[in-house]
Amino acid sequence: MSSSIFNRHLDRRTLIKGAAALGTFQATSPFIIQARGETPIRMGMVDPLTGVYAAPAGNEVMGAKLAVEQMNAKGGILGRQVELLVEDSANDVGTGVQKARKLIERDQVNFMIGDVNSGIAAAIAQVTAEKKILHIVSGGHTDSITGKDCKWNVFRVCNTTRMEANSVSNVLFTKYGKKWHFITPDYAFGHTLYEACTDDLKKLGGTVTGNELTPLGTTDFSAYLIKARAANPDVLILLVQGSDMINCLKQVVQFGLNKQIHVAGTQQELESLAGLPPEARVGIWMFEWYWKQPGVAGVEKFVADIRKVNNGKVPTARHWFGYTSAMSFALIANAQKTTEAVKLAAALENFELPDDVKLQPNKVYYRKGDHQLMTSAFVGEAQSKGKDDPEDLFQVDEVVAGDKTAPPVSETGCTVRWPS
Amino acid sequence: MNSAQTRKLITLTAIWAVLLFAPFWMLPLGGYTALATRVLVLGLAAMSLNFLLGFTGVLSFGHAAYFGLGAYGAGLTLKFLAPSTPLALVLGMLLGGVCGALLGALIVRRRGVYFAMVTIAFGQVFYYIAFQWSSLTGGDDGLRGFSRQPIDFGLFQIDILSNANNFYYFVLFCFALMVGVMGYILRSPFGRTMIAIRENERRSRFLGIPVERHIWIAFTLSCFFMGFAGALYALVNNFADPRGLHYSQSGDFVMMAVMGGMRSFWGPLLGAAVFVVLQDYLSSVTVNWMSFVGLLFVLVVLFFPRGLLGFIQRSKA
Numbered sequence: 090m091s092s093s094i095f096n097r098h099l100d101r102r103t104l105i106k107g108a109a110a111l112g113t114f115q116a117t118s119p120f121i122i123q124a125r126g127e128t129p130i131r132m133g134m135v136d137p138l139t140g141v142y143a144a145p146a147g148n149e150v151m152g153a154k155l156a157v158e159q160m161n162a163k164g165g166i167l168g169r170q171v172e173l174l175v176e177d178s179a180n181d182v183g184t185g186v187q188k189a190r191k192l193i194e195r196d197q198v199n200f201m202i203g204d205v206n207s208g209i210a211a212a213i214a215q216v217t218a219e220k221k222i223l224h225i226v227s228g229g230h231t232d233s234i235t236g237k238d239c240k241w242n243v244f245r246v247c248n249t250t251r252m253e254a255n256s257v258s259n260v261l262f263t264k265y266g267k268k269w270h271f272i273t274p275d276y277a278f279g280h281t282l283y284e285a286c287t288d289d290l291k292k293l294g295g296t297v298t299g300n301e302l303t304p305l306g307t308t309d310f311s312a313y314l315i316k317a318r319a320a321n322p323d324v325l326i327l328l329v330q331g332s333d334m335i336n337c338l339k340q341v342v343q344f345g346l347n348k349q350i351h352v353a354g355t356q357q358e359l360e361s362l363a364g365l366p367p368e369a370r371v372g373i374w375m376f377e378w379y380w381k382q383p384g385v386a387g388v389e390k391f392v393a394d395i396r397k398v399n400n401g402k403v404p405t406a407r408h409w410f411g412y413t414s415a416m417s418f419a420l421i422a423n424a425q426k427t428t429e430a431v432k433l434a435a436a437l438e439n440f441e442l443p444d445d446v447k448l449q450p451n452k453v454y455y456r457k458g459d460h461q462l463m464t465s466a467f468v469g470e471a472q473s474k475g476k477d478d479p480e481d482l483f484q485v486d487e488v489v490a491g492d493k494t495a496p497p498v499s500e501t502g503c504t505v506r507w508p509s
Numbered sequence: 510m511n512s513a514q515t516r517k518l519i520t521l522t523a524i525w526a527v528l529l530f531a532p533f534w535m536l537p538l539g540g541y542t543a544l545a546t547r548v549l550v551l552g553l554a555a556m557s558l559n560f561l562l563g564f565t566g567v568l569s570f571g572h573a574a575y576f577g578l579g580a581y582g583a584g585l586t587l588k589f590l591a592p593s594t595p596l597a598l599v600l601g602m603l604l605g606g607v608c609g610a611l612l613g614a615l616i617v618r619r620r621g622v623y624f625a626m627v628t629i630a631f632g633q634v635f636y637y638i639a640f641q642w643s644s645l646t647g648g649d650d651g652l653r654g655f656s657r658q659p660i661d662f663g664l665f666q667i668d669i670l671s672n673a674n675n676f677y678y679f680v681l682f683c684f685a686l687m688v689g690v691m692g693y694i695l696r697s698p699f700g701r702t703m704i705a706i707r708e709n710e711r712r713s714r715f716l717g718i719p720v721e722r723h724i725w726i727a728f729t730l731s732c733f734f735m736g737f738a739g740a741l742y743a744l745v746n747n748f749a750d751p752r753g754l755h756y757s758q759s760g761d762f763v764m765m766a767v768m769g770g771m772r773s774f775w776g777p778l779l780g781a782a783v784f785v786v787l788q789d790y791l792s793s794v795t796v797n798w799m800s801f802v803g804l805l806f807v808l809v810v811l812f813f814p815r816g817l818l819g820f821i822q823r824s825k826a
Binding site for chain 2: 138177182190194211212215231275278
């Protein structure tokens with residue numbers, strides 16, 4: 090047998106390597122869990138901090154952090170301090186699921202928030218249901234999360250695509266006309282949104298003049314816009330999102346289409362409007378939450394608090410999603426005096442949010458049956474410049490209550506199955 | 510028994526011991542079992558790619574397609590055909606492998622950068638099919654509504670859904686099976702021929718070896734292994750997603766293989782372990798974790814051209 094394996098000399102190189110290894114070990118030692126004293130309540134949050142949704146995800150995290158700070162100042166949950174553990178899902182389902190397992194198995198979180206990407210949110214929901222962890226989906230809009238894939242432990246703060254469509258359809262039809270033309274992103278999300286809009290339109294008695302399916306990441310919309318103009322609709326509905334929305338709106342304005350046809354759409358985000366040149370901030374939209382609500386309790390304080398941590402910028406709907414998600418856990422756990430998921434989930438059904446959390450005029454509650462938050466839709470018009478604030482880019486005409494935009498539970502396809 | 514054999518035996522024992530006891534030693538180090546499971550699955554995928562890259566010497570940049578097809582194959586089987594985990598694995602592997610065999614016949618005519626580009630192109634075809642065919646695959650939302658089923662032995666069942674350790678050992682068993690087959694093929698005359706092609710294609714041709722056919726067989730086998738890894742991945746997540754077929758995923762696999770060492774059999778597993786653990790740890794600390802993973806990759810390529818394992822082996826010798 091060779092002597093080289095068992096009987097090696099301790100030479101200089103080995104010594105240096107050993108020292109280096111020891112040094113690395115020291116540097117990475119936080120990786121090893123330290124002994125815990127009084128355990129804090131842990132909230133896990135999985136959001137795509139890198140990738141295309143980085144901006145909205147970052148804002149959700151900021152909102153959740155603010156909520157945790159505020160609840161800790163008030164004594165935390167059940168007298169224990171609250172710790173927020175944020176993990177990056179990198180906009181990838183596999184990574185998101187793995188991070189959720191990490192938070193649950195290793196860090197023993199009591200609650201879970203996430204994700205902006207609906208697909209990841211649904212995949213994480215499977216994990217949280219299996220592990221019996223109360224889960225709030227902060228920003229994934231796909232219907233099925235509180236529809237046919239609904240779970241006993243999963244609640245959702247943001248609107249469903251169906252609610253978004255319903256909120257604007259009526260206004261558009263009565264005020265702007267009955268012939269609609271669509272520009273739809275060609276993937277699952279766009280298709281569901283298109284279906285929801287056309288269903289509404291048919292019920293109201295209008296007609297679709299056409300639907301332009303555009304691949305994700307389209308930069309040149311001219312061909313679609315020329316076709317849309319030729320169809321001569323009353324309203325041009327843009328269902329594209331993110332950078333596609335920015336490109337499409339810019340070209341709509343360049344073509345002067347907004348002078349001939351009413352431009353409209355469903356969900357619009359402050360992040361997108363801020364990314365547009367002033368002249369391209371046009372159209373009728375719905376916001377899921379808007380920062381300027383004169384006379385509504387608590388909103389001004391929330392705006393001021395976010396400005397402090399957001400380089401002086403106002404909160405977007407995403408900040409509110411993160412804030413409300415985290416606050417819901419604290420409210421329900423303190424009210425029920427327990428952290429047991431099944432009891433808390435049962436108590437959250439029809440739970441109404443107080444003024445300083447809901448931050449909007451209408452009644453806001455988690456609906457029993459599908460666990461969807463009945464949150465208002467802020468319908469209005471984009472404006473190029475705010476009157477007294479450069480970030481006031483939206484004129485709210487109407488705040489529609491959630492129970493008016495959401496279809497009844499029986500139509501969502503949700504039947505909640507409780508664990509035995 | 511000479512010293513080389515002894516060393517090989519010790520290394521092998523060490524690798525399998527580390528893998529066998531992973532759920533026990535990972536916990537005190539701050540890991541968790543699901544992380545080890547992911548390392549195994551992605552490691553198997555990287556080793557499958559390396560079967561082609563490291564031992565036949567052709568670079569495929571579209572292998573994620575067969576990985577993703579395996580995942581969809583397994584998912585669709587569980588969702589629509591039968592609630593059976595073994596059947597899902599077999600059908601997932603078949604879907605990835607058969608598609609690889611058909612396309613491989615077209616791809617093997619090209620070499621070098623053209624080979625890589627054609628593989629990307631075919632890979633993206635599958636990506637867009639999964640992305641657009643919403644009624645079957647769920648499109649961008651992914652395929653969900655299935656979960657891995659208990660393994661039924663007739664007399665007793667093993668629950669691999671809720672028990673993380675049971676699932677880890679199930680994956681380890683599958684991993685060992687595939688790695689065993691892979692090792693057996695590489696030791697066979699066919700495996701030797703593959704290496705001959707890698708070392709000198711023209712000379713192999715002069716020796717009368719049908720090079721194209723051999724590369725095609727290697728490509729096909731590699732796709733079968735990849736499909737199997739993909740099917741396992743679908744079971745890990747209980748989910749299949751079009752991004753699993755995207756060329757950026759292929760890039761990750763190539764990175765794992767190159768980082769770990771593409772001339773060695775176990776290198777890609779080490780590469781996958783480093784990649785997954787680093788991603789898991791760094792992304793909790795900073796949102797700029799990709800820069801660090803990229804930096805490590807650059808350093809490895811610059812200073813250890815034989816990969817991490819190659820470096821370790823050489824410094825031992």
